Every structure is written in C-alpha cells, then in structure tokens.
Amino acid sequence: MKCNLREKFLFPISALIIVGMGISMAVAYISSTNAVEQTIKDQLSQIVTLTVQSLESWIKEAEADVTSWSETPIYATAVPNSLEAASARAAAAVELAKLQRNYDCYERIHLINASGDVIASSSAESAIANLAESPYFQQALSGKLTLSDVEKSDISGKPVFMIAAPVKGQDQILGVLIGVVSLEQFGQKFIDPVKVGDTGYAYVFRRDGVVVAHPKKENILTLNVTDYDFGKKMIGQSHAVIAYDWEGVHKLVAFQRLETTGWTIGAGAATREMLAPIYHMAYINSGVAGLVIVVLIAFIVALVRSIVTPLQRIVTIANAIGDGDMQQEISIVRYDEIGILAEAMRRMVANLNAAVQVAGQIANGDMTVVVPVRSERDALGKALTAMTIKLRDIIRDVKVAAENVASGSQFMSSGSEELSQGATEQAAAAEQASSSMEEMAANICQNAENARQTEMIATKAAQDAHDSGQAVAETVLAIKEIARKVQIIEELARQTRMLSLNATIEAAKAQEFGKGFGVVAAEVRALAERSQSAASEITNLADASVKIAEVAGERLRTLVPDIRKTAELVQEISAATSEQERGTGQINTAIQQLDQVIQQNATASEEMASTSEELASQAEHLQGVIEFFKIQNNQESVPPQHSIPNPMAARLHAKIAHLKHPNDVISPKNGGNGHAHVPQPVFTKFIEGGDDALDEGFERY
Template sequence: MSAEIPMNEPTETGKKKGAVQLTVSRKILLVVFATTLMGLALLVFLGLQNQRQDMEELATANNQTITALMAEQLSGALKWKKSDKIAEVYHEMASKPDSVLADIVTFDNDGNIVTEYHSETVPSAGLTGLLGEQKGALDAGGIYTGKTDSHHIILTPVTDAKGETVGYAAVGWSLNRLNDQISANLMQQLLLTGAALLGIMLLTGFLLSRFIGKPLSQLTEAMTALANGDSDITIVGLERKDDVGDMSRAVQVFKANAEKVKALEIERQKDEQQKAAEAEARRQEEAARAEEEKRRDQEAAEKAAAERVSFAQSIAQKLESTVNAVAQQISGSATVMEEKAKGMVTSAADTDRHSTSIAAAAEQAAGNVSGVAAAAEELSTSLQEIARQVDVSAKLSRETMDVAESTDQVVGKLAVSAGEIGNVIELINNIASQTNLLALNATIEAARAGEAGKGFAVVASEVKGLASQTTNATEEITRQIDDMQNATTEAVDAVKRIEERIVQINETVQAMAAALEEQSTATQEITQNVQQASSSTGEVSRSVLEVSNMASVSGESATQLLGSVGELTQFSDKLREEVDSVLKDIRSMAS
C-alpha cells in the first residue's frame, strides 16, 4: 500500500503581510544596480576630485600667473605710489563680466595700504590684514598662497627691474565660479552617470529577465504547481548548460517524483476505494448471507415442522398399517390355531375314547383267550370287531396325525408370526430410536433457535416421551412375544412328541390290523397262537394305554395352546390399543 504524502500549499513564511516580494532576478538587479551605482559613484567622485583638483590647480596656476603679471605691471606705479596707474593695471580685468577678481590690495614696503579694490559682484576675501599676518613668509623670499571655500588668496612681493621689493600686492580670486563650474560638471557627470546607470540597469534587467528571471519565474511557477499537486506542467530550460539548466533538471526530478507520488496517491485511493467497495460488498454479502441463513433457518424450521408432521403421520400410518397387518395376521393365526387346537382337543378326546374302547376290547379279548378254542366264531366276530376298531383307531391315528401335522404347521406359522411380530417390534424400536434421535435434533435446533424454539422444544420433549413410551411398550410386547415364542416352542415340541407317538400307534395299529387279518384268514391257527394273541392283546392294551396317555397329553397341549391363543388374542388386542394410543398421541402432536 502506498504511503500518503501530504501536499501543502505554499506559504509566505518569514514575510510580513503586505511586504513586496522580490524575485531573484530583481534581487540580482538590485545588487547589480547597487554595485554599479557604487562603482560609478566612486568613479564619478574620483573623476570629479581629479577634475576639481585639476581645475583648481589650473585656476591656481592661472591666478598665480596673472598675479605675477600684475605684480610686474605694478612695480613702477607702486614704487611711486600712483594709485591711478595701479588701478589701470587691474581695471581691465576687473571690469570683465566673468571676472573672478574679488579683491586687490597693494602695500608699500612699510605695510601701508597704497590702493585696494573690492569687486561689487564677487564677495570680498578680506585681504587688508593679510600682509601683517603673512609678512614673515614673504621676507623668506616666497609667495603666499591660501585658500578658503570661496577664495584663492595670493600675497606676492612686487619688485622693480633690479629685483628689489618696492611693495606688496594681495589678490583675492573668487572660487565661486570655479565651484559653480565644478558643480555643473558634477551635475553633468551625475546625469551622464545616471543615464548610463539606467541604461545598464535596463540592459541588465532585460538580460536577467530574459536569461535568468523568466526561467526562474517559470521554474517558480512549476515548483508552485508541483507543490499544489499539479504535475501536468512542462519544465523549461532542460537543455541549458548553466545553473538554470541544473535547476530545471532538478525540478524535472521533482516533477517525476510528484508524478510518482500522484500515481501512488491515485493507486492508494483506488486501493481504498476498492477496499471500501470490497468491504461494502462483503457487508452486503454478509447481510444477504445472514438474510439467506435466516430464511433458510425459517424454511428449515418450517420444513422440519412439516417433516416432523409428515414423519409423525407417516410413522403413525406405517405403524398403524404394520400393527394392523400384524394384529390381523396374529388374529388370523390365532383363529386358525384355535380351530386346530379345538380339532386337536376333539381328536384327542376321540382318540382317548376309542383307546378306551380298544383297551376294553383288548381286555375282553384277553379275558376270552382261554375260551378261544371253544368260541372260534365268537373270536372271529370279536376279531372282526377288533379289526373294525383297529381300522377306526388307525383312521383316528391318521386323523390325529393330520391334526398334529396341521397343528405343527399352525404352530410353525405361529412361530413365524411371532418372529414377524419381533421384526415389527424391532421396526417399532427403530422408529422409536429415530423418533428419539429426531427429538434430540429438534431439541438441539430449538436450543439454537433460542426463544423462538421453546415451543418446538416442548413438542420435541413430548415426542421424546412418546418415543420412550413406545420403547417401553415394545419391550413389554417383546417380553410377551418371548413368552409366546417359548410357549409356541413347547407346543411345537409337544406336537412333535405327539406325532412320534401317533406314528408309533399307527405302526402298532397297522401291526394289529395285519395280525387280525392273519388271524381272520388263519383261524385254524388261533389255538396255537392264543398265547401270541394274548401277548399281542397285552401289547395292544399297553399301546392303547399309551395312545390314551398321548391323547391326554395332546388334549392338555391343545388346551394349553387354546390358552396361549387366547393370550395371543388378548395381546393382539392390547397391542392394538397401545398402538392406537401412541398413534393418537403422535397425530395430536403432529397437528
């Protein structure tokens, strides 16, 4: 992520409000102007000094020359103290309009003033006491020259042709005109210097503005634009080889950096906008997801409620149909078993009755064995009766065998029905387990739903209680079915034993029939076989007794089977009632 670089506005740091802002070119121009001005002023000053000095020297030399000439001309007149002649000497010079002669005083050797002249147009230099002041310097053979601000004073001795001093002449020359001329020259020089300085300043200003000021101004504008964040500018002067070019290239670097910073800022803003958009999208997505989850939860709750109702109804319907089918099958099997058991009781009673008859006949036959020989016909009749009774016994044994087989089949069906009932009970247990699991899941979903799931939690608790009741009922039914299966197993074993005994009786009866047939066809052997007949009769008696006992056992088993069938019927009714109660609770819960 790019770092944000603040772009500060340019400020007027260090400047007073309202102060004139000088550009670099103006500052350079001021420096050049000041330097030039100082240089020119110095040159003018030196020039004027030299010129003044030259003019003063020239004026001094002229004044001295004129004074010396006047002193030569005054020698005769001063020697003879002729005032008019002395006046003639300086009159012509003094009468000129541009004369600078201010004073002229002549003295004799004694220092007395011979003549004196004071110009009316030029201020006086005050020369009357000069000789007394400078007499010593003159005695040394020199000429006294002096200067004041306004006068050039010359005191010179006047000599004759022999070189002897005849007097003194003090001349005061006015410097006002010289000063005025020097001032005029100074003013002229100043004007020329000012004009030259102005020309130099204009030329320098133009050159500075052209080659320095304008590029610097452009660079300043460029840097100001860069400082304000505007990088869409053109940097001038990049091709220059001087300092301005270096500055332009440096500003170009700043521009490149500003463009990079701007690009980074744009990228950062894009990143922030993208992140903000992504955050908004995530927020909307999360809101949509939350809404979708809420809708799905509501749909799931509604679907769960519908599925719960549908599941409860399907369970009730399936349980009702299954239990009705099982109960109907149990009822049908019980009816068949009841009919077969009744048949077995009847057959057992008939078998017992016929066995009693056979036993009586056997006993009678045994009682009459001793009179067999005498009563052959009676024996034949008895044997026929016995044969008939044996046929009846064989028929009864076969019927008993059939009844036993039917009973075995019924008991087998009863065992199968009991197994199917066990499967149904296992199915009910599975349904109860699934119902319990569904109630547990419903309790968890109700706890997750919070306040909105409290009602669903109560229903789930009731479903769980009903599942527990169903489990307890199926366990009770399972115990009853186990008892019924045990009784059925015992009945099956008893029936198998009856079948075995009936098989033995049948075999015995068949043997008796064969023996009687042989006795009937071989009556002549009766006498020889009386003992055998007696023995066979005893065997028949024993067999008949055993058949009677087995018939009694069969009757008891059939009676017990009838009791089991009654209990099975009662259990079927109870199972139907329990299932109806459970179905009623499930339907009321589903509604």
C-alpha cells in the first residue's frame, strides 16, 4: 500500500500513542480488578468465617441450655410411672412453658420417657408422635447430647432442629429432654443483616443442599443448591471461594461447612457491583486518555504539516521539471534542512536551464557550442560535451558517406539495368531449351511405353511357346498310348478270327444242326478281319503322328530359348528407356528451375535499379539535411582520417563486364555443339554481396 509522508508520520506515531495508552490502561484496569476481586474474596471469606463462628456459638449456647435444663430434678421425678410422677409432670409442663417464654428461639420443649412418649410439653396443643425410632432420641437415650438435622416444623412450617439431652436420676437415664430450636431466629440475627455490596447476602443449607436460612424467605426449604453447578461444587468441598453465573449475573461466593452439623454457610456478591468503582475509574481514565491522544495527534498533525507542505511544494516543482517545465521558481525560505533542500533545488534548476540552452543550440544545428563542465562529477556536462564531439565526427562522416552513396547509386542503377536486360534474354533462351526438353521427354516417354508393351508381348510369347512344347510332348505320349491300345485291339481281332474259324469247323461237323452257327461264325470272322485291318491303319497313322509331333516338339524346344532371349533384350531396352525418361525429366526440371532463377534475377535486377534510383534520391536529400549543421568555420574541409574511399564504381564495372550476351553461339568447330551458351546467373552473387566489403561501410551508418 502506497502512503505519503504525512501518513507515514501520523499513522505510526498515533498508533504508538494509542497502543501505549491502551496497554497502560489495560494493565492498570486488570491490576485493579484483580486486587478488588481478591479483596472481595477475602471479605466474603471473613464474613463466612464470622457467621460460622456465630452459628457455632449460638448452637453451643442452645446445647448448654438444654443440658442444664435436663439436670433439673423435677424432670427426673416426672419421668417414672408413679403417683408422684403424675403430679410432677404437671409441674414439669409449667416449667417447660416458662422456659419457652423466656427463650424465644425455642419453638417448643418436650420431656420424653424412655419409651419415646411425650409426658410433658411446653405447649399443650402440640401433639408429637412416638420418637422411639428417631436417631437423635436413641443417641440421647444412650447418654449423649445430640443435635438433629434441620427439619420443617409441623406447627409453623419453619426450619427447626432438635437438641436432645438425657434426663438422669439415681445414676441412670430415665428419659430425654428435647428442645425444638427455630433456625429462623438465627437467620434474623446473623444471616439477614449480612450485606455485601447492594445485592450480596449470606445463606445456610444442610447436607443435602436444601436451603434452611436465606434473606428471601420463599427460598427456605424450597431451594436446593445441588440443582445448580455451583451448588454441586459447594457440596463437594468444605470451604472455598468460587465464581458462577446466577440469572445472567456473574457472582463470587465464599462458603464453609460446620463439621459438627454438616451445614454450610455461604456468602455471595455480584462482581460488577463490587467492581463498580473500578469501572467508574476506568471510564474517567479512558476519557482523559482520549483527550491526551487528541491533543497529541493535533500537535503531530501540525508538526507533520510544517514538514510535509514545503516538501509537497518541492515535489510539485520536481515533477514539473521532470515533465520538462524549466520555468519553475522555488520561493521557500527557511533555515532548516528543508531550506537547504530548497536551495539545492534552485541550483539544480539553474544548471538544468543552462543545459537546456546548450541543447537548444545543438537542436538549431550549431555544433560549435561549448558545453560548460562545472565539476569532475558533472556527468550531464561531460555527456553533452562527448555528444557534441561525437555528433561533429558523425556529421562529417555522414557527409562523405552521402556523397559516396550518391555516386555509387548512379553506377548501381546503370549496372542493374544491364543485368536486367541480360537476365531477360537468358530467360527467353532458357524457355526455348525447356520447350525442346519437354518435347524430347514426351518422345522418350512414348518409346518407353512401347518398349514396355513389347516386353510384355515377348514374355507372353515365350510362355506360350513353352506351354506348346509341353502340350506336344503330352500329345506324343497320348498317341503312343493310343498305338499300344490299338495293338491290343488288333490282337483281339486276330484271336476273334481264330475263334470264328474254330466255330466254322465245329459248325461243319454239326452239319444240319450247325448251319446257323456257321453263318454267325462267318460274320464274326468277317468283323474280326475288318477290325484287324482298321487297327493296322490306326497304328500306321499313330506312328506317323508320333514322328511329326516329335519333330514339332524338338523345334519348339529350340524356339523357346530364343524367345526368352528376345524378352530379356526387350526388358533391358525398356529399363534403359525408363532411365532415359527419368534423366530427361530431371533435366527438364533443372531447366525450369534455371528459368525461374533467371526470372527472379530479372525481377531482382529491376527492383535493384528502382532501389538504386531511390537511394540516389535519398542520398541527395541526406546531403541537403546535413547542410543544416554548422560544424566549424572550415566545415567544408574534411580531415583525412574521416575520408571514406569510393570503390563502388570500379566494383560494379568489374561485375558487369564479364557477362556474356545470351545470343553468342559457340560453333561446333570450336568445340561446341552449336547451341546457345547460357551464362551463369552471377547477379545472384552480386545482390548477396559475395566478398563485397563495401557493405561494411554502409552498416557503419
């Protein structure tokens, strides 16, 4: 986050003051609060201790009263079952009533025999059940002074407890004297008067947590502290000081348990009431601290403003100077560090104005200006001096270079025109050569196609001749097989003829009976003779066919190698033709590429000619611009060390002179083939630079 100087001063110092005051107030508040709380705890503990002592004293007095009463002889006389005891019981009742009137803390007093029956009472209206099973009665009957727990009175409904003392006569226990003590009297004397703050109070509860004494009477015998968390803590301890919340109010309570009775006395108070003076003092301290902080911040603001306002003025002037406004005036007059800063700014503005004047003279073309250097650390003055010296040298060199560029561009323009014309003529020759190569390539392609077809026909003829030879061989074998079969038929015909002769003989022997058989035998003989004659003719034809087929097969076997040789020769011709076709294609591609290069060279030469003309125009313009600067009185004279040679004209002439005209024809008698000689496109090397060292001269500027 960006902050100005006022914020950097104001915020940290204000925060430091506020934090320091806050910490000191917090420490004071916490210390005071802790001290007051400890005082409250001590006060509550002291109140509880005093109340416990009062309760113990009050109980002891009551125990002493009941003990002294039990030793009265009339009570010992009234206990036994006798005529004398009956009259004594009336006197005992009168005495007990008198005691109750004199001691208002007793609700009633009873004289009970060993069977647990009441035989005399301070109040005739009170009826009491048999107490034989009561623990405190049994303990008293055993000879011990006994104190019962707090109970609700059957007569008044108020909390009471019983003090039972044994009644003795003739070294034996005859009965028990019981004093029913009202705890309300103790509460009125020792609990109700206790006030801690405005709302703090004391109270008593028995072992099970039931409250038996309380300033609010409606809580007696109805409120049980074990229903609350703080009450459970109190039941579990004999004495302590604990904090708890009661009906939304933070409280402290000190308590202590009576070991003799098991009752617990507690005294509590609201913390806020006890700390009210501390809170009031904290409010006062906060107001005073706020007032002090406001005064300190106002003083700091005034102090910071006295520093920041002139600094802001100086910053405004510095920004204006940074934006180029040198007409600023610094009117701050002080005798502290800010005044020193203002005086330094005035000197800086004056020096910058002087530098601006020098720069203005240089901008007007006056390179004879002298830059003042104010000290060894004047980096701006030294830089301006070095800049003017360097500009003088550069302007001289630029003048010379502009003249060289102007002259060189003229030579370059004429050379580019010659190169363009030569490249155009070379492109025409390359176009003719490309057309011829395309025609030759088409013829070679047709020859290659014919050779491939001839190759296919020769290969097929060789295969057909080979197949025919195999067919003739198979035919010879078939004819030989036919001849062998015909010989078998001829043999069958001969045997048939022999059989027919035998049949004729037998028919002659049979005379009349064999006439029909003789006719058949004659027909069979005739058929056998014809079959034999046909078989002989077939055999002769088969022999002749075999001889003819053997001759044909021999001729086919002689013809097949020749046909195969012819097919191989045709394949070689086809391969050579294909290779020739690829070669002519490559030559045609090369000529086309050459044509493209020549076209590019022609275009480049035309562009170079146009560029040369533009360069000449720019050089003339540059010369006019350079004339704006004034270097010295003898500015026209150029020192020898800054002169730049002009080899451009000679170099251009050398590059153009060796080019051959594309129409020059080399005659066959001189070793040529009569075709036009296509010169190598040297213009490509020219525009690429080659070893042209003149480029370095251009790159310098």
